[in-house]
Every structure is written in C-alpha cells, then in structure tokens.
Amino acid sequence: MINLRKRWARRVLISLGLLAAGCVALFFTLPALLIAPASVAKSDVILYGAISKHSAADKYVIDLYRRGVARKIVCVGSQVSWELYPGDYVRDGLVSQGVNAEDVISLRLPLAPCGGAQLPRIVEFVKARGWKSALYVTHPEDSRYTDNLARGFFEREGVALTVSYSPEDMEELTRGWWRTHWKTQRMVGEAMIIILDRFYSECR
Amino acid sequence: MKYGIRNMNTALASLSNLKQSKLARWGAVAIACLSAAYFLTPVLLNKVAEGLIREDRLVKSDVIVALGGDSRCNREKRAAELWRQGWADNVVVSGINYPWGFHTGEAARRYVMSQGVPEEKISMICETLNTRAEARALDDLMRERGWNSAIIVTSAFHSRRAMYTVEGAAPGRSFCSSPVPTGSPEWTPHAWWSRRDDVYVTVREFGSWANTLVGGWQ
Numbered sequence: 017m018i019n020l021r022k023r024w025a026r027r028v029l030i031s032l033g034l035l036a037a038g039c040v041a042l043f044f045t046l047p048a049l050l051i052a053p054a055s056v057a058k059s060d061v062i063l064y065g066a067i068s069k070h071s072a073a074d075k076y077v078i079d080l081y082r083r084g085v086a087r088k089i090v091c092v093g094s095q096v097s098w099e100l101y102p103g104d105y106v107r108d109g110l111v112s113q114g115v116n117a118e119d120v121i122s123l124r125l126p127l128a129p130c131g132g133a134q135l136p137r138i139v140e141f142v143k144a145r146g147w148k149s150a151l152y153v154t155h156p157e158d159s160r161y162t163d164n165l166a167r168g169f170f171e172r173e174g175v176a177l178t179v180s181y182s183p184e185d186m187e188e189l190t191r192g193w194w195r196t197h198w199k200t201q202r203m204v205g206e207a208m209i210i211i212l213d214r215f216y217s218e219c220r
Numbered sequence: 221m222k223y224g225i226r227n228m229n230t231a232l233a234s235l236s237n238l239k240q241s242k243l244a245r246w247g248a249v250a251i252a253c254l255s256a257a258y259f260l261t262p263v264l265l266n267k268v269a270e271g272l273i274r275e276d277r278l279v280k281s282d283v284i285v286a287l288g289g290d291s292r293c294n295r296e297k298r299a300a301e302l303w304r305q306g307w308a309d310n311v312v313v314s315g316i317n318y319p320w321g322f323h324t325g326e327a328a329r330r331y332v333m334s335q336g337v338p339e340e341k342i343s344m345i346c347e348t349l350n351t352r353a354e355a356r357a358l359d360d361l362m363r364e365r366g367w368n369s370a371i372i373v374t375s376a377f378h379s380r381r382a383m384y385t386v387e388g389a390a391p392g393r394s395f396c397s398s399p400v401p402t403g404s405p406e407w408t409p410h411a412w413w414s415r416r417d418d419v420y421v422t423v424r425e426f427g428s429w430a431n432t433l434v435g436g437w438q
Contacts, residue, residue, distance in 0.1 A: 069318055069349075097315065097327035098293040098334075105320035127291060127405075129417035197350060208423060216416040 046203045047190050050210075052160035054180040056080065060147035061088040063138065065154045065162075066181060067102045070189075070198060074106070076182035077153055078113055086151055089120045092138060094127050130209065131162070132219035135169040142175055149176040156186040157206045165213075165220075262411065269409035269422055272429075274380040276396035281308045282367035285358060286332070287374040287382055288314035288324060288348050293331045294400045299373045300335030302398060307371055311337050312361065314345045314354055351382055352432070355389035362393060369394045376400060377407045377425050381432060 062080055066073040081089060089110060091103035103122035111117045123141055128134045142150055150170065154162045163179040170177040193199035213219035284307060286299035299311050311332055315325025325344045332342055345361055348354035362370065372395055374382045379399035386395055402408045412418040430436075 069316055072319070094291065096291050096318075097324040098296070098331035100322060100324060100327040102318060102320065102322070105318070105322050109320045129415070129420075204427070205424065208420065212416065212420055212423070215419075219416055 043204075044194070046207060047157070047193065050157045050160055050203065050206050051181075051186065051190070052163050052179065054159065054183070054186075055178050056085060056151065056180050057149070057176075057178040058084075059086045059149040059151040059176070059178060061090055061142060061145075061150050062086045063090050063092055063142075063150050063152045064103075064106065065092045065152060066185060067091065067093050067106050068155065070185075071155065071182070072184050072188070073153055073182035074109060074113065076184065078110065078115060080151070080153075081115055081119070087119060088145075088147070089115065090141070091120065091122045092125060093123075094125045094134075130213055130216070130219035131158075132165055132169075132213060135166055139169050139173045139175060142170075143173055147175065150178075152177060152179045154179060154181055155202070156181040156189050157202050161206065161210050265413060266410055269377070269412050272378075272380050272422070272425055273376045273399060273402075273409065274383050274397045275376075275399055278302070278307055278371065278398055279369070279394075279396050280306075281369035281371050281394075281396070283310040283312055283343075283362070283365075283369075284308045284371045284373060285312040286314065286328065287351070287354055287372065287378070288316065288328070289378075290375060290400075292405065293328060294406055295373050295375065296328050296331050297335060298398065298400045300332050300337050302371060302373065303337050303341070304335075310341050310343065310365075310367070312343045312345060312358065312370075314348045314357075316347060316349060351378070351385045351428075352389070355382075355386045358386065359390040359393075362390065368392075369396075371395075372397050374399055375407055375421075376402045376409070377421055381425065381429055385432060 062077055062085070064073070064077050077089060080086065091106040091110070093101060093103040093106075095101050101122065101124045103124065107120045107122040110120050123138070125134050125137055152162060152166060159179050159181050166179070167177045189199055189202070193203060284299045284302050286295040288295075290296070296313060299313075302308070303311050313325055313328035313332055315323055315328055317323045323346070325346055329339075329342050329344055333339055343361060343365070345354065345357040348357055358370070362368070370386075370393065372379070372382055372386055374397075376399040379397045383395060383397045400406055407418050407421050408415075412422045
C-alpha cells in the first residue's frame, strides 16, 4: 500500500515537473510563436494600428510612404480616455513630419471586446474608398495573429492584406523582454487574447 | 467432483457480482462528481470573481483618487460623483504620456471638470504604467500635500488589488475603497466567463494578483 502511494506520489511529482518545464519553455518561446516575419507589398493604403506608448512606428510608416509602398495612411484606434483618440494625434504627428495632410486619415473605432470585432469596420472603411489592397502595420507581438485573423476578413471582401511592423519596435520589444513589466505584459496578454478569442464567435 | 464444480461456479458468480457492483459504485461516484462539477463550477467561478472586489463603508477623506486605465472614464465619473456628495475636497486623476503629445491624465482631468469639479481641486499623477507605480506616485503626492486619507476609486475587478497595493505603499495613511458599480459595459462578476471582455479582464487580474504577491515584474 505504502509502495503504491509512493509510486503515485512520484508520478504526480514528475507530471507536475514536466508541466512546469513545459510552461517555462512555452513562456520563453512566446516571441517566436507570436511574431511573424514582416512582409511588405505595394498596397493602396497603410493601416497604421501600432499606436501605443512604447511604439516608435512613425518613422517606419513614413519611410514606407516615402518609398511609395502606399499613397494613403489610415491611423486606426479606439479612445484611450475621454474623447481622446490617439489616431488623431498620430495623424498630426505624421503631417508635421512631412506626410501630405490629404493622404492621412484618422479612423476612430468604438471600444470593442476584441480586435476581431473591429475588423469588419476597418474592412468596410477600406472598401468604401475603393482600395483593393492594404498593408497593416501592427505591433510585433500581434503580427502572426493579425496575419491569420485579419487576412481572412479582408480577403473575403476582396481586399488583399499584408501584415508588417516596425523593425525598431520589434528590436525594442524582444530585448530582455522577460525582465520588463510592459514587455512581458504585452507578450502574455497577446497569448491570452489568441486563446480566449477561440471561444467567442464575435472575435473569430 | 460435482459438488466442487458447483462451488467453483458459485464463487465465480459472486466474483462477477462483486466486480459489477464495484463498477456500478465507481460509475455512481463518477456521475456524482461530474454533476457536482457541472453545478458547482459556475458558483465557484462567480465567488472567485466576487473575491476580486473590495467595497468599504465610505468615510470622509482628504482626497478621492480615480486610478488610471479606464478608457470609458467611469472611474473618473464615480470620483466626481463622490466629490459632489462631499466625501472629500480634492480629486486626483492618473494617466500616462504618449509620444505624440497627449496625456490620458489630462483627458481625465478635463472629464472630471466637465462633471462639475473645479480645476483647482484636481491634481494629477503621471507616468503610472501599473498599479504599483501609481501607488508610489500617490504616496509622494499625499506626503507633499499633507493628505492622510483617501477614497480609492477604480474598476470593481481591480479594487482589492489596488487597495492591497496602495495600503502597502503608504502604511501610515487610511484608505477606503469605492469601486465603480458593476454592470454592462463595466466588468460584472456574475457569469464573467460568458463575455469575452470580462473573461480577459478576470484572467488578467488573477495573473496580476500572482505577480503582485510574489513581487515579480515591477
């Protein structure tokens, strides 16, 4: 009886140890799992969705615009405080750095439970302007998921989509990310979003 | 010989009966466990989520603090409501600076003013990326202004952790919690797993609790 208990205790401990090791391994592979290779294709519009406190994607978007990758830029975002839409400020920032004012638009999105719930509005906006292709500039950790999720939405409506991100953002995010609160928060948060979205039809 | 065979048959039959009754017992236990899990899991999940909330009896204080991070500004709305009811003379809002020249704290300040609180009664704490940074900044501000008590206003899911963190950062002062009422579009503990935004907030809050308790990422 005692031997049987010991054997079971050993089995449970080994299983818990393996589970913990698996979790640790999964944690450290998050950047590889979440960040897809950035791809750039000539498009009708750049959808600038990488707007956050730690983003420095302006330079990248302006560079794409100047290289003629796309002639229009749409700054996409929801409010972060009372009547405060970051896209409006990002638009002004791009204009002050030399982008033609008529080429940049701020698209104000309502607050939604998940990114997937906002995609139909973005697609609708793109289609309404007759654009047939879009380059989505997002956060690095969101790139693989956006590529999977958004591409479906866009392609169903006949709009080709490419997903990219600023190399500077990627370098900054992945540098010692497990030691920094906001970086870990973003990586783990993204992993949570991907898992949770599977269970809610409005997000898929 | 005949007698021996009959005995053996009886023994085999009783063994098979025993096996069947054991199987039936295990089956009954399994069904009972599954039923209990089915009916108790929602109750437990609701209880666990309710455990995230801390609401204290209101006490007149020096300041009402609306913690940052609410894009709907319901925390600020609640803080202004408490100010109008006379629970404190001052209001503190919180926020972060973005590289494009805007500050969420400034927007929160404007919102509180639109709710009837005079500008001179509103203070702001800046660069509060997380609750611990916010608690430290609040302690500094309270020391500077000579305030000793505060009403902490935050979302319901965040209220217990916020109080734990704020009280830990300023042990000599008194705080009470008055969270934003639950109910759509705000987080609601009842059946939180059925709503995508609530489930994200709840799971993240448990993670944040673990991080706070082990003193992990700052």
